[in-house]
């Protein structure tokens with residue numbers, strides 16, 4: 710008979726947990742630390758704390774530790790309480806919610822689009838003004854020279 714030790718249990722992050730974590734802060738990374746026998750949650754800092762550029766996190770991602778999941782020094786599984794605790798932390802108060810984070814990045818994108826639009830408007834205005842100046846110049850030329858007369 711094969712004895713199943715806790716060590717042999719595959720540590721898989723439940724999909725609902727992964728989902729909630731991503732909604733909380735897309736830069737949070739969860740993994741099991743076999744040395745400590747604890748779930749650990751880090752925060753990726755690859756593109757800065759307020760990064761809007763989402764990417765697949767890799768072990769090479771620079772990170773800061775957010776929390777070691779445990780309850781009164783004992784092992785604690787990935788449960789709703791972990792999410793609730795994270796929510797009460799800095800990462801949560803910084804953005805308020807994923808919606809706020811989303812809005813912040815959306816605002817940045819909108820601002821960028823608005824800037825681009827203004828630049829295009831300016832370009833059109835200048836181009837039109839140039840065309841008008843050229844037309845005026847041409848008109849002056851035409852009116853100075855009697856085109857019907859052979860020079």
Ligand SMILES: [Zn+2]
Nearest residue numbers: 753755766770
């Ligand atoms: Zn990362």
